């Protein structure tokens with residue numbers, strides 16, 4: 204269940220101050236009442252107005268210059284040299300008051316003020332607050348929100364310094380999901396005036412959430428939706444994605460109905476959602492509900508299990524339902540969240556993967572290693588994979604043209620025998636006379652196969668121990684059944700094993716599977732990036748992993764300008780039996796070069812994001828229209844609730860920022876020598892820019908070179924990436940462009956990754 208926290212306001216704390224002999228302190232009284240109302244925890248402001256007033260007096264120049272005095276400066280300097288609170292400036296003083304609570308630091312601190320002195324004193328105050336919170340064992344502190352884009356690097360540097368000095372505590376940056384008003388330039392306050400307003404006051408005054416909620420975002424651009432994420436991106440980058448840095452997403456501003464622009468928050472460490480009562484609207488019966496866009500977003504982000512901080516629920520903003528109705532509404536959203544429900548429903552891949560989300564696992568190597576019985580047992584729990592294999596075998600048997608002959612089947616790589624059992628079922632359903640050869644190279648699993656032959660299958664099967672690449676069978680078979688597929692299709696060396704096993708097939712024989720394809724999509728995930736980075740050796744970021752994705756955002760979108768493909772794109776295909784391979788006298792390929800592959804795929808990136816890696820999927824055709832798929836857009840039509848494979852993840856060792864409306868060109872290789880197979884991967888980012896088409900003519904009147912070296916247009920800061928006709932020698936008469944109204948789109952390169960795993964130096968699969 205989602206954790207729901209009640210936000211205590213300064214007014215709540217003040218009104219709890221009247222003595223109640225049942226509680227030792229007002230905060231303990233509020234904690235107890237919140238618990239009774241059903242909240243799991245509370246969010247408490249650490250400081251109060253007294254601290255704000257003292258800080259203001261010490262650190263901001265008075266509006267009236269006449270009020271300035273030396274004594275104040277001395278007091279300020281004394282504070283700077285030894286920052287400390289007075290008892291009456293803080294709301295929490297005891298360990299039991301802070302236990303399991305979320306503490307909100309002074310949200311008026313301007314770590315990104317226009318004024319350098321204000322920034323400096325705000326940082327001193329922040330460190331003082333964190334040090335005090337740390338003294339009280341606080342585990343999560345919500346930081347004041349960033350406001351001023353121009354000084355976000357200063358804000359981020361201050362947070363980084365705090366992360367280094369304060370141990371254990373999680374620092375959570377409060378960021379509005381978007382709110383352009385927050386970024387209106389802060390009036391410079393060179394030690395005078397008051398700090399810029401807090402989010403709450405801006406929402407309450409300027410852009411009232413109620414008033415703007417009723418608008419349909421007529422003027423809100425992609426750039427505006429992106430602006431707070433872009434600030435967060437700078438903070439996260441400067442803090443090097445510190446594992447104790449997280450995000451409190453402030454949902455005070457109303458959300459758009461189109462989810463795409465918000466998905467980027469799913470790939471971030473969004474640990475808290477701040478949800479004020481003012482964000483709720485009244486439904487037809489006057490009960491508080493959330494606007495559609497916010498509902499959809501909360502349902503989606505619930506799968507990350509953030510703590511929802513409800514605030515202002517006791518301020519009577521809605522006429523019906525009372526305080527508990529907000530809380531109940533959140534529980535209702537949780538119950539109707541597809542992600543949460545899938546996790547709860549047994550039999551789904553989401554339920555099967557609980558505890559494994561975003562956890563990196565090394566892919567199996569069933570050819571090089573001998574699998575454990577428990578691993579086979581896990582495979583065998585899949586309700587869909589074996590049913591689809593049985594159906595494919597059944598249809599292949601039904602379609603087999605020679606009805607009067609005994610049909611020979613071979614299950615190669617049989618493991619503990621589930622596909623043998625399914626093949627026998629299919630034979631019985633199809634009412635055909637048939638016999639099954641069974642091949643397995645794992646000596647331990649072969650004992651289980653012998654046991655099953657003796658007790659279940661008897662003379663319907665014949666067992667053969669050995670490697671399908673070298674073993675000989677007594678007969679050629681009609682149908683060859685294998686399951687040697689990895690998350691990327693070919694990554695458990697199905698193509699190489701089948702090169703050997705197809706020798707068992709008659710010329711017109713059928714292979715189940717008949718083909719499989721590998722697919723990729725660019726992905727962003729701070730969590731996964733953190734898992735692979737920071738290791739001295741290159742191995743970790745140059746190794747593909749099997750991962751059940753959760754806090755992940757696929758960056759690509761449909762659309763684009765025709766130069767780009769779909770959101771998830773196919774890299775390559777393997778078809779069996781393989782055609783046109785040069786074979787030796789034993790019927791085996793002379794080299795493995797026919798199994799190497801290359802793909803160059805162009806993705807459209809609609810919204811800005813940070814590329815951390817590639818998500819990989821596979822799809823297989825078993826027979827006819829029966830298949831297996833983990834492709835996110837197709838799996839539910841082909842093999843819904845199949846749990847055997849999680850996707851694969853190809854990491855990038857350094858993040859690559861992709862601007863909105865950019866293109867990502869990905870190169871992917873499957874390479875091989877006589878001993879190994881490995882993947883290499885690389886990506887480049889491009890930004891399409893519109894430039895006028897220049898018709899060049901020779902200017903005989905001017906002998907100066909300036910005409911061509913002066914920038915004529917400035918489509919992008921990387922103007923040098925565009926073709927300007929070269930000057931061959933300095934005496935050549937320059938050409939100047941004619942005026943033209945035509946424009947064309949060119950791609951300007953904005954970044955690239957390293958080539959990952961060259962020569963298979965970090966990761967490979969042993970043949």
Ligand SMILES: C[S@@+](CC[C@H](N)C(=O)[O-])C[C@H]1O[C@@H](n2cnc3c(N)ncnc32)[C@H](O)[C@@H]1O
Pocket residue numbers: 569570573574579582583615616617618619620621622642643644645648669670671672686687688700
């Ligand atoms: C992914 S498991 C599938 C096991 C079983 N068919 C199932 O579906 O549960 C692949 C099996 O193929 C076997 N295998 C892999 N390569 C082989 C080879 N070259 N020759 C024979 N068996 C092989 C492995 O030992 C393993 O038992």
